[in-house]
Amino acid sequence: MFGIGMSELLVILVVALIIFGPTRLPELARSLGKAMAEFRRASTDLRSTFEEATRETPPQPPPQAPPAPSQLAASGAAPAPPTVAEPAAKPADPRSTSWPGEPRSS
Numbered sequence: 001m002f003g004i005g006m007s008e009l010l011v012i013l014v015v016a017l018i019i020f021g022p023t024r025l026p027e028l029a030r031s032l033g034k035a036m037a038e039f040r041r042a043s044t045d046l047r048s049t050f051e052e053a054t055r056e057t058p059p060q061p062p063p064q065a066p067p068a069p070s071q072l073a074a075s076g077a078a079p080a081p082p083t084v085a086e087p088a089a090k091p092a093d094p095r096s097t098s099w100p101g102e103p104r105s106s
Contacts, residue, residue: 004012017025 016028020028
């Protein structure tokens with residue numbers, strides 16, 4: 001414990017007993033114990049927060065590519081029809097004062 005032997009610890013306790021007295025020494029020990037417990041709790045919370053922030057997320061599996069046409073022909077399945085993208089909507093006239101869905105006043 002910090003490189004302090006039993007004899008050094010006994011000398012420190014005797015000096016503390018002489019300085020603070022028998023009535024105040026238990027109060028000091030209690031407050032020191034509470035402070036040590038709070039320090040441990042805070043360091044544990046900090047360590048868990050740090051570990052959680054630095055934890056790597058597991059790698060996601062790569063997306064599967066659609067089967068090649070040669071594989072579809074070999075399996076006897078019909079190829080999927082190609083998808084058609086919808087045309088983009090015309091941009092609204094910035095000079096218009098009506099709301100969408102309202103008839104125009106002009």
